[in-house]
Amino acid sequence: MKILTGNDLKSGAVVWWTGKGWSIHVDDAVDAGEEWETVLASEEAERRVNVPYAVEAEQRADGSIRPAHIKERIRALGPTVRADLTLKPNDPDAIAEVV
Amino acid sequence: MYQYDQYDQAMVDARVAEFRDQCRRRLEGHLTEDQFKPLRLMNGLYLQLHAYMLRVAVPYGTLNSRQMHMLADIADKYDRGYGHFTTRQNIQYNWIKLEDAADILADLSKVEMHAIQTSGNCIRNISSDHFSGAAADEVIDPRPYAELMRQWSSFHPEFSYLPRKFKFCVIASEKDRAAMRLHDIGIRILKNEKGEVGARFHVGGGMGRTPMISPVIRDFVPVDQLITYAEACLRVYNRYGRRDNKYKARIKILVHELGKEEYTRQVEEEFQHLLDQGVEPPYAELERIKAYFADPAFEEGLSDDLDLSDPDFALWVKTNTNPHKQAGYVSAVISLKPVGGIPGDATAEQMHLIADLAKDYSFDELRVMHTQNIGLPHVKKADLYAIWQKLDAAGLGTANLDQIGDMIACPGLDYCSLANARSIPVAQKISQRFDKNGKSAALGELKLKISGCINACGHHHAGHIGILGVDRKGKENYQLSFGGSEGEDTSLAKITGPGFDEDGVVDAVDKATDVYLRERQDGERFLDTYRRIGMAPFKEALYD
Ligand code: HEM
Numbered sequence: 001m002k003i004l005t006g007n008d009l010k011s012g013a014v015v016w017w018t019g020k021g022w023s024i025h026v027d028d029a030v031d032a033g034e035e036w037e038t039v040l041a042s043e044e045a046e047r048r049v050n051v052p053y054a055v056e057a058e059q060r061a062d063g064s065i066r067p068a069h070i071k072e073r074i075r076a077l078g079p080t081v082r083a084d085l086t087l088k089p090n091d092p093d094a095i096a097e098v099v
Numbered sequence: 100m101y102q103y104d105q106y107d108q109a110m111v112d113a114r115v116a117e118f119r120d121q122c123r124r125r126l127e128g129h130l131t132e133d134q135f136k137p138l139r140l141m142n143g144l145y146l147q148l149h150a151y152m153l154r155v156a157v158p159y160g161t162l163n164s165r166q167m168h169m170l171a172d173i174a175d176k177y178d179r180g181y182g183h184f185t186t187r188q189n190i191q192y193n194w195i196k197l198e199d200a201a202d203i204l205a206d207l208s209k210v211e212m213h214a215i216q217t218s219g220n221c222i223r224n225i226s227s228d229h230f231s232g233a234a235a236d237e238v239i240d241p242r243p244y245a246e247l248m249r250q251w252s253s254f255h256p257e258f259s260y261l262p263r264k265f266k267f268c269v270i271a272s273e274k275d276r277a278a279m280r281l282h283d284i285g286i287r288i289l290k291n292e293k294g295e296v297g298a299r300f301h302v303g304g305g306m307g308r309t310p311m312i313s314p315v316i317r318d319f320v321p322v323d324q325l326i327t328y329a330e331a332c333l334r335v336y337n338r339y340g341r342r343d344n345k346y347k348a349r350i351k352i353l354v355h356e357l358g359k360e361e362y363t364r365q366v367e368e369e370f371q372h373l374l375d376q377g378v379e380p381p382y383a384e385l386e387r388i389k390a391y392f393a394d395p396a397f398e399e400g401l402s403d404d405l406d407l408s409d410p411d412f413a414l415w416v417k418t419n420t421n422p423h424k425q426a427g428y429v430s431a432v433i434s435l436k437p438v439g440g441i442p443g444d445a446t447a448e449q450m451h452l453i454a455d456l457a458k459d460y461s462f463d464e465l466r467v468m469h470t471q472n473i474g475l476p477h478v479k480k481a482d483l484y485a486i487w488q489k490l491d492a493a494g495l496g497t498a499n500l501d502q503i504g505d506m507i508a509c510p511g512l513d514y515c516s517l518a519n520a521r522s523i524p525v526a527q528k529i530s531q532r533f534d535k536n537g538k539s540a541a542l543g544e545l546k547l548k549i550s551g552c553i554n555a556c557g558h559h560h561a562g563h564i565g566i567l568g569v570d571r572k573g574k575e576n577y578q579l580s581f582g583g584s585e586g587e588d589t590s591l592a593k594i595t596g597p598g599f600d601e602d603g604v605v606d607a608v609d610k611a612t613d614v615y616l617r618e619r620q621d622g623e624r625f626l627d628t629y630r631r632i633g634m635a636p637f638k639e640a641l642y643d
């Protein structure tokens with residue numbers, strides 16, 4: 001599947017398209033659909049996201065979303081060398097899942 | 100240390116106000132990202148992997164305690180409690196919000212700091228020897244010349260849109276502690292036989308995709324023509340540098356393609372033309388700047404004796420200090436490379452402690468080193484023990500300067516959007532491996548440098564051992580190279596052969612050091628042994 005991502009204009013935070021808005025959790029991402037370029041253009045024009053683009057990802061059996069490229073997985077979680085700075089500081093397996 | 104005059108402060112304050120307005124217009128939608136991006140980059144604000152990233156300039160790496168306290172406060176107030184000191188003697192913050200950016204610059208301006216010249220195709224923040232003004236072997240303090248060049252280059256209208264970024268380095272000793280010959284222009288301040296001060300110009304060095312060591316194009320430029328000569332070098336580049344191809348746009352390509360002789364000829368011609376154009380600042384300005392860099396009030400007649408009965412302290416003194424020009428003093432280095440740590444990172448708390456140490460023991464001066472460590476330039480030997488105890492208690496007392504554990508690593512794929520692979524985890528694993536196997540001390544000086552992509556921010560081309568992260572079919576892979584140096588014997592490293600995965604490259608480094616330990620002759624460093632015996636014995640050990 002294709003999912004959409006970008007950064008929040010004000011905070012710079014990595015965000016993912018949920019079909020209605022933008023979430024910092026990649027697991028909230030939805031398939032971008034056919035019209036994704038239109039979505040990106042209008043969301044960017046409205047400043048609800050900054051420099052957005054589409055990436056490949058897979059939805060796993062438990063519903064979670066895993067971007068295909070390690071760079072996007074690191075964006076989704078946070079630096080692999082500082083668990084405390086990631087979105088899942090208390091999940092001991094989170095980093096292993098990324099790399 | 101240099102202090103802003105009214106012009107410096109007015110320029111920085113005006114820039115903060117201008118940028119505040121630009122941020123407002125971006126947030127309100129009057130500017131698109133395409134319009135805003137070049138403006139934010141001129142103020143050191145990048146968009147990186149996790150958020151905005153702010154790079155703050157530390158001109159020629161010199162800081163006072165007030166400035167370091169401010170850097171710590173910014174880390175606490177606007178970031179996540181830490182910062183990353185870089186190979187360009189700057190600091191980067193990784194979690195900046197656009198909404199805060201102008202406030203941060205305003206805070207910085209209160210302590211005579213800014214983020215100008217940290218991005219874009221301008222003359223970047225000028226780097227220098229981290230022991231300037233302190234080292235026993237220097238001819239003269241190079242920083243006044245670097246400061247003069249900072250003033251000349253800041254907002255220079257002709258050089259704000261060069262074909263590509265432009266990096267100067269100014270040193271003043273034969274020993275090169277600043278990778279001078281791997282800069283676009285490296286300047287060595289020296290004295291001729293008559294004792295006059297002048298500058299030797301090396302032009303066309305760099306790392307990145309096409310690493311090159313700069314040739315000397317002029318042995319001696321009289322010091323009162325320094326700026327004019329630099330301007331001539333830049334002019335020729337600005338005119339003929341390749342604007343059509345980003346990968347060929349650095350001056351090293353121009354010098355290489357024209358040939359050193361032709362480039363030099365054109366520079367000399369331009370120089371003759373510029374000599375009567377009034378480019379050179381009045382000599383009085385250099386004298387004014389010099390006054391700020393006068394030696395601090397060193398005590399005279401101090402003893403060089405030191406009680407080394409504590410073995411851990413003795414080790415730290417042996418590895419982490421550099422001879423000082425004044426009897427009874429040394430320069431001490433605070434390692435930001437604890438075993439298994441993230442090279443170059445410091446917490447706000449550590450920054451505050453370092454600032455306090457500078458205030459109490461080093462005439463209020465600090466140095467950011469390109470090796471991603473912090474220097475205390477002027478320390479009384481008699482104070483070393485007290486300093487070391489405080490550092491050790493804060494996890495800053497690692498005694499590993501220039502050893503394998505003191506490796507340089509760029510942020511890599513953990514932070515950088517240009518990366519192919521992560522650098523930091525490789526650094527951590529190597530650091531832990533060599534701590535465990537106890538080989539570090541026996542290996543002695545061994546400079547290992549890691550970059551997460553070919554841009555070479557981690558100086559891998561110049562590592563005795565270099566590691567480059569590449570993307571191999573979507574997987575992180577690491578190319579190993581040997582034989583680089585960024586000292587006075589600058590050389591570029593050669594690739595060993597096929598790359599390795601993360602654990603594989605750690606093993607490979609381990610094996611390579613065994614070859615060295617087996618083959619070395621008296622007094623040889625890893626680099627010397629490699630240069631003598633060549634790649635073959637290493638290859639045999641790595642790829643069997
Ligand atoms: C994370 C954001 C960073 C970005 C986007 C970035 C970007 C780049 C690029 C594009 C180049 C290649 C320039 C060229 O060859 O034309 C480069 C070179 C370089 N960067 Fe970075 N860099 C980053 C971080 C750093 C850090 C953290 C350091 C210090 C640790 C650093 C120091 C250098 C140095 C020393 C070079 C090579 C010297 C040269 O040839 O100019 N950079 N960087």
Ligand code: SF4
Pocket residue numbers: 509510511512515516517518519550551552553554555556557
């Ligand atoms: S070398 Fe590459 S990965 Fe490392 S900081 Fe520079 S641009 Fe980023």
